[in-house]
Amino acid sequence: LVARMRPFGTTIFAEMSALAVRTGAVNLGQGFPDTDGPPEMLAAAAEALRSGRNQYPPGPGVPELRAAVSAHQRRFWGLEYDPDGEVVVTAGATEAIAAAILGLCEPGDEVVCFEPYYDSYAASITLAGAVRRPVTLRPDPEGRYAFDPDALRAAFGPRTRLVLLNSPHNPTGKVFTPGELELVAQLCREHGAYAVTDEVYEHLVFTDAASGHVPLATLPGMWERTLRISSAGKTFSCTGWKVGWVSGPRPLVSAVLRVKQFLTFVNAAPLQPAVAVALALPDDYFAEFRRGMQARRDQLVGGLTDAGFGVLVPEGTYFVTADIGPLGGVDGVDFCRSLPERCGVVAVPTQVFYDDPEAGRRLVRFAFCKRPEVLTEAVGRLRRPA
Ligand code: PMP
Ligand code: GLN
Numbered sequence: 001l002v003a004r005m006r007p008f009g010t011t012i013f014a015e016m017s018a019l020a021v022r023t024g025a026v027n028l029g030q031g032f033p034d035t036d037g038p039p040e041m042l043a044a045a046a047e048a049l050r051s052g053r054n055q056y057p058p059g060p061g062v063p064e065l066r067a068a069v070s071a072h073q074r075r076f077w078g079l080e081y082d083p084d085g086e087v088v089v090t091a092g093a094t095e096a097i098a099a100a101i102l103g104l105c106e107p108g109d110e111v112v113c114f115e116p117y118y119d120s121y122a123a124s125i126t127l128a129g130a131v132r133r134p135v136t137l138r139p140d141p142e143g144r145y146a147f148d149p150d151a152l153r154a155a156f157g158p159r160t161r162l163v164l165l166n167s168p169h170n171p172t173g174k175v176f177t178p179g180e181l182e183l184v185a186q187l188c189r190e191h192g193a194y195a196v197t198d199e200v201y202e203h204l205v206f207t208d209a210a211s212g213h214v215p216l217a218t219l220p221g222m223w224e225r226t227l228r229i230s231s232a233g234k235t236f237s238c239t240g241w242k243v244g245w246v247s248g249p250r251p252l253v254s255a256v257l258r259v260k261q262f263l264t265f266v267n268a269a270p271l272q273p274a275v276a277v278a279l280a281l282p283d284d285y286f287a288e289f290r291r292g293m294q295a296r297r298d299q300l301v302g303g304l305t306d307a308g309f310g311v312l313v314p315e316g317t318y319f320v321t322a323d324i325g326p327l328g329g330v331d332g333v334d335f336c337r338s339l340p341e342r343c344g345v346v347a348v349p350t351q352v353f354y355d356d357p358e359a360g361r362r363l364v365r366f367a368f369c370k371r372p373e374v375l376t377e378a379v380g381r382l383r384r385p386a
Contacts, residue, residue, distance in 0.1 A: 004126050004127075004129075005123075005126065005127075008122075008123055008126070011119055012029075012119065012348055012349070012352045013029065013030040013119075013348070016029035016030060016336065016346050016347075016348055017029060017030045017346075019337075019340055019346055020340065020346040022340075023340035023341060023344070023346075024344070025339075025340035025343075025344045025345055025346045026344060026345050026346065026370075026374060026377055026378040026381065027346045028300075028345060028346060028347055028366040028367045028368070028370065028378055029336075029346040029347055029348045029365075029367065030348070030367070031170070031239075031318055031319060031367040031369060032239040032240075032367075032369065033237040033239070033318075033369040033370070034369070034370050034371055034374060035237060035371060036237060036238075037236040037237035037238045037278065038236060038278055038281060038285060040277050040278070040281065041236055041238070041274045041275065041277050041278040042274070044273055044274035044276075044277040044278075045270055045271055045273075045274035048269070048270035048271075048272075048273050048274060049270045053269050053270045053273065054269060054270060055269065056265070056266050056269065057266050057267070057269040057272060058266070059257065059260075059261055059265065059266050060087070060088045060089065060257060061087070061088060061089025061245065061267070061272060062089070062269070062272040062273060062276070063083065064272075064273055064276040065089055065243075065245075065272040065273065065275055065276040065279075066083035066084070066087040066088075066089065066245075067083045067276070068275070068276035068277075068279040068280055069081070069083070069087050069089075069245045069247065069279060070082070070083040070086075070087055070247070071279070071280065072279040072280075073215075073228075073247060076202070076286075077202075077213075077215050077217075077218060078218065079215060079217055079218060079223070079228070079247070081247040081248070082250075085250045085253065085254070086247055086248060086249065086250055086253055087245060087246070087247050087253070088245065088246050088253055088256055088257050088260065089243065089244070089245050089267055089272060090229075090231075090244045090245060090246060090256075090260060090264075090267065091242045091243075091244065091263075091264045091267050092231050092233060092242035092243065092244040093198060093200045093229050093230065093231040093233070093244040094120050094242075094244070095242075095244065095260065095263060095264060096227075096229040096231075096244050096245065096246040096256065097120055097121065097124055097164070097196065097198060097229060098120065098124040098127065098259075098263065099246075099256045099257075099259040099260040099263060100196045100227050100229070100246060100252075100255075100256050101124045101125055101127075101128045101130065101162075101164075101196070102124070102127065102128050102259045103255035103256050103258060103259040104161060104162055104194060104196075104227075104252070104255055105125070105128040105129070105130040105161050105162070106129075106130075106161070107128070107129030107130065108129065108130070108131065108159065109128075109130045109131070109159055109160075109161035109162075110130065110131050110132075110133050110157065110159040110160045110161060111125045111130050111131070111132050111133065111160075111161060111162055111163070111164055112132075112133045112134075112135065112152070112155045112156060112160060112162070112163040112164070112193075113125075113132055113133070113134055113135070113163070113164040113165075114134065114135050114136075114137050114147060114165070114166070114169070115134040115135070115136050115137065115353065115354045115355055115356070115359070116137065116171055116172065116350050116351075116353030116354050116359075116360055117134065117164075117166070117353055118166060118170050118171075118198065118353070119352070119353060121164055121166075122355075125164075130161065131159075132355070133155040133156075133157075133160070134155075134354075134355045134356075135147050135148075135151050135152050135155050136148075136151065136354070136356060136359050137169070137172055137174060138359060139312055139323075143311075143312045143313065144174070144312075145169070145172045145173075145174040145312070147180070149183055152183060152184070152187065153187065156187045156190075156191045156193065157191075158191075160191050160193045161193060161194065162193055162194040162195060162196055163184060163187070163188060163193055163194075163195050163196070164195075164196045164198070165184060165195060165196070165197050165198070165216055166197070166198040166199075167181075167197070167199070167213070167216075167316075168199075168201035168202070168204055168205055168213065168314075168315070168316030168317045169201075169316075169317065170200075170201065170317055170319060171317075171319050171321060171348070171350050171353055171365040172312070172314065172319075172321055172350075173312070173313075173314020173315060173316055173317045173319050173320060173321065174314070174315065174316070175205050175209045175210070175211065175213065175315040175316040176214075177210055177211050178211055178214055181214055181216055181219060182219065184216065185216060185219040185220070185221065185222050188222065188225060189221050189222075189225075193225070194225050194226070194227070194252065195216050195217075195222060195225060195226040195227070196226070196227045196229065197215065197216045197217065197226060197227070197228050197229060198229050199213070199215060199228060199229060199230045200229070200230055200231050200233065200234050200235075200244075201234055201316055201317045201318070202215070202230055202235070203234075203235045203286050203289060203290060204234065204235075204289075204290060204293055204316050204317055204318060205290070205315065205316040206290070206293075206294045206297065206314075206315055206316060207290075207294065208315070209315035209316060210315065213316070215228060216228075217248075223249070224249050225249075225252075226248055226252075227246050227247070227248040227252050227253070227256065228246065228247045228248060229244065229245070229246045230244065230245060231243065231244030231245070232244070232275045232278065232279075234318070235278075235286070235289065236275065236278045237369075238275075241268065241271050241275070242267070242268070243267060243268065243271050243272060243275045293318055293368070293369065295372075296318070296368040296369070296370070296372065296375060297313075297314065297318075297320065297368050299368070299372060299375050299376070299379075300320055300366060300368040300375050300378075300379065301313055301320055302379075303375065303376075303378070303379025303382065303383070304320065304322050304366065304379070304382065306379070306383060307327075307379065307382040307383045308326055308327050309322035309323065309324065309326065309327060310322060310323030310324075310325060310326045311323075312363075318367055318368055318369040319365050319366065319367055319368070320365070320366050320368060321350055321363050321364065321365050321366075322363070322364055322365075322366065323362050323363060324362050324363075324364055325362045329362060330361070330362065331349075331351075331361055331362070332349030332350060332351050332360065332361060332362055332363055332364045333349045333351060333352070335347075335349065335364060336348060336349045336364055343381045343382055343384065344381045345378050345381050345382055347364045347365060347366050348364065348365045348366075349363070349364055349365075350363040350364060350365050351363065366378075
Protein backbone atom coordinates (compact mmCIF):
# COMPACT_ATOMS: atom_id res chain seq x y z
CA LEU A 1 0.00 0.00 0.00
CA VAL A 2 1.32 3.45 -0.88
CA ALA A 3 2.55 5.44 2.10
CA ARG A 4 -0.03 8.17 1.79
CA MET A 5 -2.93 5.72 2.14
CA ARG A 6 -1.47 3.85 5.12
CA PRO A 7 -3.08 6.07 7.75
CA PHE A 8 -6.49 5.10 6.35
CA GLY A 9 -7.75 1.88 7.92
CA THR A 10 -11.09 0.18 7.22
CA THR A 11 -13.89 2.75 7.21
CA ILE A 12 -15.73 3.06 10.49
CA PHE A 13 -19.01 2.26 8.69
CA ALA A 14 -17.79 -1.15 7.54
CA GLU A 15 -16.32 -1.87 10.97
CA MET A 16 -19.48 -0.95 12.84
CA SER A 17 -21.90 -2.68 10.43
CA ALA A 18 -19.83 -5.88 10.72
CA LEU A 19 -20.02 -5.54 14.52
CA ALA A 20 -23.80 -5.19 14.29
CA VAL A 21 -24.07 -8.36 12.20
CA ARG A 22 -21.73 -10.26 14.53
CA THR A 23 -23.55 -9.27 17.72
CA GLY A 24 -27.12 -9.09 16.40
CA ALA A 25 -27.31 -5.50 17.67
CA VAL A 26 -29.71 -2.86 16.30
CA ASN A 27 -27.59 -0.99 13.76
CA LEU A 28 -27.93 2.76 14.19
CA GLY A 29 -24.36 3.19 12.96
CA GLN A 30 -24.06 3.26 9.17
CA GLY A 31 -26.67 5.56 7.66
CA PHE A 32 -28.99 3.58 5.43
CA PRO A 33 -32.80 3.36 5.53
CA ASP A 34 -34.54 0.07 6.30
CA THR A 35 -37.47 0.71 3.95
CA ASP A 36 -37.58 0.99 0.17
CA GLY A 37 -37.85 4.19 -1.82
CA PRO A 38 -40.77 5.31 -4.01
CA PRO A 39 -42.53 2.42 -5.82
CA GLU A 40 -42.62 4.41 -9.08
CA MET A 41 -38.83 4.46 -9.05
CA LEU A 42 -38.52 0.74 -8.30
CA ALA A 43 -41.00 -0.11 -11.07
CA ALA A 44 -39.07 2.07 -13.53
CA ALA A 45 -35.82 0.26 -12.68
CA ALA A 46 -37.45 -3.15 -13.18
CA GLU A 47 -38.90 -1.98 -16.49
CA ALA A 48 -35.51 -0.64 -17.63
CA LEU A 49 -33.89 -4.01 -16.81
CA ARG A 50 -36.57 -5.90 -18.71
CA SER A 51 -36.52 -3.61 -21.71
CA GLY A 52 -32.83 -4.16 -22.39
CA ARG A 53 -31.21 -1.03 -21.06
CA ASN A 54 -28.32 -3.14 -19.89
CA GLN A 55 -25.30 -1.96 -21.86
CA TYR A 56 -22.91 0.96 -21.35
CA PRO A 57 -24.87 4.20 -21.16
CA PRO A 58 -23.32 7.53 -22.27
CA GLY A 59 -20.38 8.67 -20.08
CA PRO A 60 -22.02 11.82 -18.71
CA GLY A 61 -25.20 9.85 -17.86
CA VAL A 62 -28.41 8.99 -19.72
CA PRO A 63 -30.10 12.08 -21.20
CA GLU A 64 -33.35 11.71 -19.24
CA LEU A 65 -31.49 11.63 -15.92
CA ARG A 66 -29.39 14.68 -16.79
CA ALA A 67 -32.59 16.49 -17.80
CA ALA A 68 -34.29 15.44 -14.56
CA VAL A 69 -31.33 16.57 -12.43
CA SER A 70 -31.44 19.94 -14.15
CA ALA A 71 -35.24 20.31 -13.77
CA HIS A 72 -35.11 19.27 -10.08
CA GLN A 73 -32.55 21.96 -9.25
CA ARG A 74 -34.59 24.59 -11.06
CA ARG A 75 -37.78 23.50 -9.25
CA PHE A 76 -36.37 23.46 -5.73
CA TRP A 77 -33.49 25.93 -5.74
CA GLY A 78 -33.98 28.13 -8.80
CA LEU A 79 -30.60 26.97 -10.16
CA GLU A 80 -30.06 26.67 -13.92
CA TYR A 81 -27.81 23.96 -15.38
CA ASP A 82 -27.71 22.85 -19.01
CA PRO A 83 -28.23 19.07 -19.02
CA ASP A 84 -25.75 18.94 -21.92
CA GLY A 85 -22.41 19.87 -20.42
CA GLU A 86 -23.30 21.20 -16.98
CA VAL A 87 -24.50 17.92 -15.41
CA VAL A 88 -22.61 14.63 -15.07
CA VAL A 89 -23.88 11.42 -13.47
CA THR A 90 -21.49 9.64 -11.09
CA ALA A 91 -21.25 6.48 -8.97
CA GLY A 92 -22.91 8.11 -5.99
CA ALA A 93 -21.80 11.36 -4.40
CA THR A 94 -18.62 9.55 -3.37
CA GLU A 95 -17.29 9.34 -6.91
CA ALA A 96 -18.35 12.92 -7.61
CA ILE A 97 -16.37 14.15 -4.60
CA ALA A 98 -13.28 12.15 -5.55
CA ALA A 99 -13.43 13.15 -9.23
CA ALA A 100 -13.98 16.83 -8.34
CA ILE A 101 -10.94 16.92 -6.07
CA LEU A 102 -8.76 14.87 -8.43
CA GLY A 103 -9.83 17.05 -11.34
CA LEU A 104 -9.22 20.39 -9.64
CA CYS A 105 -6.32 19.98 -7.21
CA GLU A 106 -2.61 19.92 -7.99
CA PRO A 107 -0.36 18.23 -5.42
CA GLY A 108 0.18 20.65 -2.55
CA ASP A 109 -3.03 22.59 -3.18
CA GLU A 110 -5.09 23.17 -0.04
CA VAL A 111 -8.70 22.15 0.55
CA VAL A 112 -10.63 23.91 3.29
CA CYS A 113 -13.19 21.65 4.96
CA PHE A 114 -15.16 21.53 8.17
CA GLU A 115 -14.43 18.82 10.70
CA PRO A 116 -15.92 16.44 11.64
CA TYR A 117 -16.05 15.52 7.93
CA TYR A 118 -17.47 12.59 5.99
CA ASP A 119 -14.66 10.06 5.84
CA SER A 120 -14.16 9.98 2.06
CA TYR A 121 -13.14 13.66 2.07
CA ALA A 122 -9.78 13.11 3.73
CA ALA A 123 -9.05 10.09 1.54
CA SER A 124 -9.95 11.90 -1.71
CA ILE A 125 -7.86 14.93 -0.77
CA THR A 126 -4.94 12.64 0.06
CA LEU A 127 -5.28 10.67 -3.19
CA ALA A 128 -4.96 13.97 -5.07
CA GLY A 129 -1.80 14.84 -3.12
CA ALA A 130 -3.63 17.88 -1.78
CA VAL A 131 -3.64 19.07 1.83
CA ARG A 132 -6.70 19.49 4.02
CA ARG A 133 -7.19 22.58 6.13
CA PRO A 134 -9.94 21.64 8.58
CA VAL A 135 -12.01 24.16 10.51
CA THR A 136 -13.58 22.66 13.63
CA LEU A 137 -17.31 22.66 14.33
CA ARG A 138 -18.00 22.70 18.08
CA PRO A 139 -21.28 22.68 19.99
CA ASP A 140 -22.06 26.13 21.43
CA PRO A 141 -23.81 26.56 24.81
CA GLU A 142 -27.21 26.14 23.09
CA GLY A 143 -26.08 22.81 21.62
CA ARG A 144 -25.75 24.15 18.07
CA TYR A 145 -22.60 23.30 16.10
CA ALA A 146 -20.73 26.42 15.06
CA PHE A 147 -17.28 27.46 13.86
CA ASP A 148 -15.04 30.38 14.72
CA PRO A 149 -15.18 32.80 11.75
CA ASP A 150 -11.54 33.78 12.36
CA ALA A 151 -10.52 30.13 12.14
CA LEU A 152 -12.26 29.93 8.75
CA ARG A 153 -10.53 33.11 7.58
CA ALA A 154 -7.18 31.73 8.76
CA ALA A 155 -7.74 28.46 6.88
CA PHE A 156 -7.78 30.29 3.54
CA GLY A 157 -4.43 31.25 2.04
CA PRO A 158 -2.46 31.50 -1.20
CA ARG A 159 -2.54 27.71 -1.78
CA THR A 160 -6.30 27.36 -1.22
CA ARG A 161 -7.78 25.67 -4.26
CA LEU A 162 -11.24 24.92 -2.99
CA VAL A 163 -13.57 24.66 -0.05
CA LEU A 164 -15.45 21.41 0.43
CA LEU A 165 -18.76 22.20 2.12
CA ASN A 166 -21.34 19.69 3.32
CA SER A 167 -24.69 21.16 4.35
CA PRO A 168 -26.87 19.67 5.79
CA HIS A 169 -23.85 18.23 7.51
CA ASN A 170 -22.96 14.63 8.30
CA PRO A 171 -22.31 13.67 11.12
CA THR A 172 -23.51 16.70 13.12
CA GLY A 173 -26.89 17.38 11.46
CA LYS A 174 -25.90 21.05 11.24
CA VAL A 175 -27.53 23.21 8.57
CA PHE A 176 -25.22 26.09 7.66
CA THR A 177 -26.98 29.43 8.12
CA PRO A 178 -27.19 32.08 5.38
CA GLY A 179 -24.69 34.19 7.36
CA GLU A 180 -22.19 31.32 7.56
CA LEU A 181 -22.63 30.58 3.86
CA GLU A 182 -22.07 34.24 3.02
CA LEU A 183 -18.72 34.17 4.85
CA VAL A 184 -17.68 31.02 2.96
CA ALA A 185 -18.70 32.66 -0.31
CA GLN A 186 -16.89 35.89 0.50
CA LEU A 187 -13.66 34.00 1.25
CA CYS A 188 -13.97 31.98 -1.97
CA ARG A 189 -14.39 35.17 -3.98
CA GLU A 190 -11.51 36.94 -2.19
CA HIS A 191 -9.11 34.02 -2.66
CA GLY A 192 -10.25 32.94 -6.13
CA ALA A 193 -11.14 29.53 -4.69
CA TYR A 194 -13.65 27.03 -5.99
CA ALA A 195 -16.37 25.41 -3.90
CA VAL A 196 -17.41 21.78 -4.00
CA THR A 197 -20.70 21.34 -2.18
CA ASP A 198 -21.97 18.00 -0.91
CA GLU A 199 -25.73 18.41 -0.67
CA VAL A 200 -26.86 14.79 -0.44
CA TYR A 201 -29.20 15.74 2.45
CA GLU A 202 -30.73 18.70 0.56
CA HIS A 203 -34.27 17.41 1.24
CA LEU A 204 -33.68 16.71 4.92
CA VAL A 205 -33.84 20.10 6.62
CA PHE A 206 -36.42 20.03 9.41
CA THR A 207 -39.16 22.60 9.81
CA ASP A 208 -37.73 23.91 13.11
CA ALA A 209 -34.28 24.62 11.63
CA ALA A 210 -33.13 28.24 11.89
CA SER A 211 -33.10 28.43 8.09
CA GLY A 212 -34.00 26.26 5.12
CA HIS A 213 -31.49 24.67 2.78
CA VAL A 214 -29.56 27.24 0.76
CA PRO A 215 -27.24 25.90 -1.95
CA LEU A 216 -23.96 27.83 -1.87
CA ALA A 217 -24.22 28.16 -5.67
CA THR A 218 -27.21 30.51 -5.24
CA LEU A 219 -25.05 33.17 -3.54
CA PRO A 220 -23.64 36.09 -5.57
CA GLY A 221 -20.61 35.13 -7.63
CA MET A 222 -20.80 31.49 -6.58
CA TRP A 223 -22.58 29.66 -9.43
CA GLU A 224 -19.56 30.12 -11.66
CA ARG A 225 -17.12 28.71 -9.11
CA THR A 226 -19.16 25.88 -7.55
CA LEU A 227 -19.49 22.18 -8.27
CA ARG A 228 -22.72 21.08 -6.64
CA ILE A 229 -23.03 17.38 -5.74
CA SER A 230 -26.01 15.29 -4.73
CA SER A 231 -27.21 11.73 -5.02
CA ALA A 232 -30.29 9.53 -5.08
CA GLY A 233 -29.27 7.38 -2.10
CA LYS A 234 -30.64 9.57 0.67
CA THR A 235 -33.58 11.34 -0.96
CA PHE A 236 -34.99 8.15 -2.49
CA SER A 237 -33.84 5.59 0.10
CA CYS A 238 -31.65 3.62 -2.30
CA THR A 239 -28.15 3.92 -0.86
CA GLY A 240 -27.15 0.66 -2.58
CA TRP A 241 -27.79 2.06 -6.06
CA LYS A 242 -24.93 4.54 -5.97
CA VAL A 243 -26.37 7.01 -8.45
CA GLY A 244 -25.12 10.54 -7.89
CA TRP A 245 -24.47 13.66 -9.94
CA VAL A 246 -22.50 16.84 -10.12
CA SER A 247 -23.61 20.14 -11.63
CA GLY A 248 -21.66 23.27 -12.34
CA PRO A 249 -20.23 25.52 -15.03
CA ARG A 250 -18.93 23.72 -18.11
CA PRO A 251 -15.16 24.00 -17.45
CA LEU A 252 -15.49 22.60 -13.93
CA VAL A 253 -17.86 19.81 -14.95
CA SER A 254 -15.57 18.81 -17.80
CA ALA A 255 -12.68 18.55 -15.32
CA VAL A 256 -14.80 16.09 -13.31
CA LEU A 257 -15.75 14.14 -16.44
CA ARG A 258 -12.11 13.86 -17.56
CA VAL A 259 -11.28 12.06 -14.31
CA LYS A 260 -14.56 10.18 -13.97
CA GLN A 261 -14.14 8.45 -17.34
CA PHE A 262 -11.10 6.62 -15.92
CA LEU A 263 -12.55 5.88 -12.49
CA THR A 264 -15.80 4.18 -13.52
CA PHE A 265 -16.27 5.23 -17.18
CA VAL A 266 -20.08 5.05 -16.87
CA ASN A 267 -22.64 4.08 -14.23
CA ALA A 268 -25.45 1.54 -13.83
CA ALA A 269 -27.60 1.95 -16.97
CA PRO A 270 -31.02 0.69 -15.80
CA LEU A 271 -30.96 2.66 -12.53
CA GLN A 272 -30.50 6.01 -14.21
CA PRO A 273 -33.93 6.30 -15.90
CA ALA A 274 -35.47 5.15 -12.61
CA VAL A 275 -33.81 7.96 -10.66
CA ALA A 276 -35.04 10.36 -13.35
CA VAL A 277 -38.60 9.23 -12.52
CA ALA A 278 -37.97 9.79 -8.81
CA LEU A 279 -36.56 13.29 -9.29
CA ALA A 280 -39.74 14.26 -11.14
CA LEU A 281 -42.08 13.11 -8.34
CA PRO A 282 -44.48 15.79 -7.08
CA ASP A 283 -43.48 18.13 -4.22
CA ASP A 284 -45.59 16.02 -1.84
CA TYR A 285 -43.12 13.15 -2.02
CA PHE A 286 -40.28 15.36 -0.82
CA ALA A 287 -42.38 17.00 1.92
CA GLU A 288 -43.62 13.63 3.18
CA PHE A 289 -40.09 12.20 3.17
CA ARG A 290 -38.93 15.08 5.35
CA ARG A 291 -41.96 14.87 7.66
CA GLY A 292 -41.42 11.17 8.22
CA MET A 293 -37.74 11.64 9.00
CA GLN A 294 -38.46 14.55 11.34
CA ALA A 295 -40.85 12.33 13.34
CA ARG A 296 -38.09 9.72 13.62
CA ARG A 297 -35.63 12.35 14.71
CA ASP A 298 -38.01 13.43 17.46
CA GLN A 299 -38.51 9.83 18.53
CA LEU A 300 -34.77 9.11 18.79
CA VAL A 301 -33.89 12.49 20.34
CA GLY A 302 -36.53 11.85 23.03
CA GLY A 303 -35.29 8.31 23.66
CA LEU A 304 -31.62 9.29 23.88
CA THR A 305 -32.46 12.17 26.20
CA ASP A 306 -34.41 9.81 28.48
CA ALA A 307 -31.49 7.38 28.41
CA GLY A 308 -29.25 10.14 29.78
CA PHE A 309 -27.24 11.23 26.73
CA GLY A 310 -26.39 14.90 26.16
CA VAL A 311 -28.29 15.14 22.87
CA LEU A 312 -27.36 17.73 20.22
CA VAL A 313 -30.62 18.10 18.30
CA PRO A 314 -29.94 18.06 14.53
CA GLU A 315 -31.60 20.52 12.15
CA GLY A 316 -31.11 18.23 9.16
CA THR A 317 -29.77 14.87 7.81
CA TYR A 318 -30.75 11.59 9.38
CA PHE A 319 -28.17 11.60 12.14
CA VAL A 320 -28.12 12.77 15.72
CA THR A 321 -24.95 13.26 17.74
CA ALA A 322 -24.86 12.91 21.50
CA ASP A 323 -22.38 13.52 24.32
CA ILE A 324 -21.67 10.41 26.39
CA GLY A 325 -20.19 12.51 29.23
CA PRO A 326 -23.45 12.61 31.26
CA LEU A 327 -23.42 8.77 31.20
CA GLY A 328 -19.86 8.68 32.53
CA GLY A 329 -18.34 7.98 29.09
CA VAL A 330 -14.96 9.50 28.28
CA ASP A 331 -14.13 8.09 24.86
CA GLY A 332 -16.58 7.54 22.03
CA VAL A 333 -14.51 4.82 20.35
CA ASP A 334 -14.39 2.70 23.53
CA PHE A 335 -18.07 3.43 24.13
CA CYS A 336 -19.14 2.34 20.62
CA ARG A 337 -16.93 -0.76 20.62
CA SER A 338 -18.57 -2.04 23.82
CA LEU A 339 -22.12 -0.75 23.24
CA PRO A 340 -23.30 -3.78 21.18
CA GLU A 341 -22.28 -6.20 23.97
CA ARG A 342 -23.58 -3.96 26.74
CA CYS A 343 -26.86 -2.81 25.17
CA GLY A 344 -27.33 -4.43 21.78
CA VAL A 345 -27.09 -1.17 19.83
CA VAL A 346 -24.50 0.07 17.33
CA ALA A 347 -23.50 3.75 17.02
CA VAL A 348 -20.53 5.48 15.39
CA PRO A 349 -17.88 7.47 17.30
CA THR A 350 -17.62 10.86 15.63
CA GLN A 351 -14.02 11.46 16.75
CA VAL A 352 -12.87 9.42 13.73
CA PHE A 353 -14.14 12.25 11.52
CA TYR A 354 -11.85 14.86 13.10
CA ASP A 355 -8.16 15.64 12.51
CA ASP A 356 -8.25 16.75 16.14
CA PRO A 357 -9.86 13.74 17.89
CA GLU A 358 -10.02 15.69 21.18
CA ALA A 359 -12.74 17.88 19.67
CA GLY A 360 -15.03 14.88 19.26
CA ARG A 361 -13.74 12.58 21.99
CA ARG A 362 -17.08 12.14 23.79
CA LEU A 363 -19.43 12.41 20.81
CA VAL A 364 -21.23 9.51 19.17
CA ARG A 365 -23.61 9.43 16.20
CA PHE A 366 -26.88 7.55 15.86
CA ALA A 367 -28.82 7.16 12.58
CA PHE A 368 -32.61 7.52 12.78
CA CYS A 369 -33.48 6.52 9.19
CA LYS A 370 -35.10 3.36 10.57
CA ARG A 371 -38.67 2.10 11.07
CA PRO A 372 -40.28 3.52 14.24
CA GLU A 373 -40.47 0.05 15.83
CA VAL A 374 -36.72 -0.38 15.30
CA LEU A 375 -36.06 2.96 17.00
CA THR A 376 -38.39 1.97 19.86
CA GLU A 377 -36.44 -1.27 20.31
CA ALA A 378 -33.08 0.56 20.24
CA VAL A 379 -34.22 3.16 22.74
CA GLY A 380 -35.60 0.46 25.05
CA ARG A 381 -32.24 -1.29 24.99
CA LEU A 382 -30.30 1.92 25.65
CA ARG A 383 -32.49 2.76 28.66
CA ARG A 384 -32.00 -0.64 30.27
CA PRO A 385 -29.08 -0.54 32.70
CA ALA A 386 -26.15 -2.56 31.34
N1 PMP B 1 -21.60 12.70 1.44
C1 PMP B 1 -22.19 12.56 2.63
C2 PMP B 1 -22.22 13.72 3.55
C3 PMP B 1 -22.75 11.34 3.00
O1 PMP B 1 -23.33 11.21 4.19
C4 PMP B 1 -22.68 10.27 2.11
C5 PMP B 1 -23.13 8.91 2.55
N2 PMP B 1 -24.21 8.55 2.31
C6 PMP B 1 -22.08 10.46 0.87
C7 PMP B 1 -21.55 11.67 0.58
C8 PMP B 1 -21.97 9.36 -0.14
O2 PMP B 1 -23.09 9.28 -0.92
P1 PMP B 1 -23.24 8.15 -2.03
O3 PMP B 1 -23.69 6.92 -1.34
O4 PMP B 1 -24.23 8.70 -2.98
O5 PMP B 1 -21.90 7.95 -2.65
N1 GLN C 1 -23.26 8.05 4.49
C1 GLN C 1 -23.54 6.96 5.38
C2 GLN C 1 -23.05 7.32 6.75
O1 GLN C 1 -22.51 8.36 6.96
C3 GLN C 1 -22.90 5.67 4.92
C4 GLN C 1 -21.56 5.84 4.31
C5 GLN C 1 -20.77 4.63 4.10
O2 GLN C 1 -21.11 3.53 4.52
N2 GLN C 1 -19.66 4.83 3.47
O3 GLN C 1 -23.24 6.55 7.65
